[in-house]
């Protein structure tokens with residue numbers, strides 16, 4: 124056990140010395156990995172922020188309830204009573220079909236269109252204002268009200284909010300694809316680093332095999348090197364993304380004063396940052412594994 | 426113990442530390458470097474292997490350390506069948522062998538002391554214990570005062586002695602040296618052979634290949650002579 128720990132301490136020390144032996148190359152590698160990771164990571168952070176933003180808009184705090192055409196006066200009264208009795212509904216406003224038509228006719232360009240219609244095509248409707256603009260509450264009330272008799276259609280989100288959520292979904296897919304591709308790039312960079320390292324240490328590997336070093340012993344420092352380089356790259360990616368956010372927020376602050384909003388981009392959280400480091404280290408480990416499997420076992424003393 | 430693999434052994438396993446039986450080695454390309462080689466070495470013996478250049482001396486020694494594999498036949502080292510050894514077992518075989526091969530394979534990026542430390546580091550000795558042993562080994566080959574020197578700063582003879590120190594630092598049972606006196610002048614060569622003799626005298630089995638029989642005439646030891654891959 125102590126010998127095993129000693130091996131690990133030794134391997135780690137070796138790894139650090141190797142990194143320190145060529146600091147420029149090591150930093151450059153970390154930077155390449157960092158930039159490769161920063162692209163999807165930046166996309167992810169932007170999306171997360173947009174999602175937060177869209178969620179604030181998604182529930183404008185109102186639900187439109189459209190009634191079936193056959194709903195009678197007493198049905199309307201009954202629905203009105205039930206809506207008012209629903210917990211979470213702060214205010215209930217009836218918009219009759221005549222009133223709605225009048226409203227449409229006032230809209231520019233719509234008067235002509237409306238004049239061509241013989242009958243009023245609009246249904247009676249209620250507009251329910253929610254007690255709180257929470258998506259959860261909005262969804263729950265939508266479901267509940269759908270079950271009322273003579274209710275034809277309930278609309279919680281406006282169409283553009285649905286479009287935004289569709290765009291967000293598209294963005295998430297794009298970020299996932301980019302992350303997958305650039306993960307391969309990270310694995311490839313590590314593969315190459317380790318290949319070069321194995322080549323420069325060819326003599327040492329041969330001698331080690333000749334004096335009875337096991338494969339596990341010989342490859343250990345390479346795994347440390349690959350994982351550590353990946354982690355440095357992950358760190359670089361986090362720094363790049365956070366710096367970019369700080370810069371963007373300066374511009375946003377200017378916009379915000381114009382629009383009277385206080386929306387700024389959130390920095391990468393600690394959990395997210397640690398996850399990025401772990402992920403990058405794991406990819407480095409993987410690249411090392413592939414490289415070591417391909418190159419290390421070919422070196423045998425002659 | 427693979428008893429069935431030793432049907433051809435002429436002597437019993439218990440007494441032999443090395444045993445070749447019907448060993449053939451054909452290199453890729455078809456060249457037959459060893460043909461029907463049979464011999465045994467008892468523990469504590471000192472054996473010289475001679476023969477012209479290309480006779481197969483290096484090949485024979487490499488078979489013992491599993492650097493090359495026999496094409497057919499059985500190579501037993503301390504009871505283990507090396508001709509069919511599994512790869513993960515090779516490091517543990519080599520820890521019982523002190524190997525000194527022709528291209529010395531010293532590491533030029535570290536001091537003499539660190540070169541000798543390497544086998545002990547690999548086997549997980551504590552640093553203090555390893556340092557003590559490394560100094561003892563350097564002392565035995567007369568290089569203690571050069572422990573800080575880098576191999577490049579050592580003469581050919583000193584580099585050879587450094588190789589010997591690295592080979593014996595793990596206290597192996599068997600010492601294998603491939604032409605350790607090649608390219609050394611006579612005086613130096615005698616000193617190296619004397620060094621091997623002193624290890625042999627404390628019980629280490631020693632196999633040395635040489636193409637020059639001058640040190641042998643003096644010692645009158647056991648000699649195996651290879652001729653085009655066959656033992657004479």
Ligand SMILES: Nc1ncnc2c1ncn2[C@@H]1O[C@H](COP(=O)(O)OP(=O)(O)O)[C@@H](O)[C@H]1O
Pocket residue numbers: 452453454456457458476477478479480481482483484485
């Ligand atoms: N790796 C190899 N591949 C092909 N032929 C080899 C190889 N190693 C040695 N040989 C051949 O095997 C023969 C014996 O070589 P070797 O054992 O090195 O002889 P020695 O050490 O007695 O000079 C030589 O003819 C040599 O050319």
Ligand SMILES: [Mg+2]
Pocket residue numbers: 482483484527603
């Ligand atoms: Mg030779």
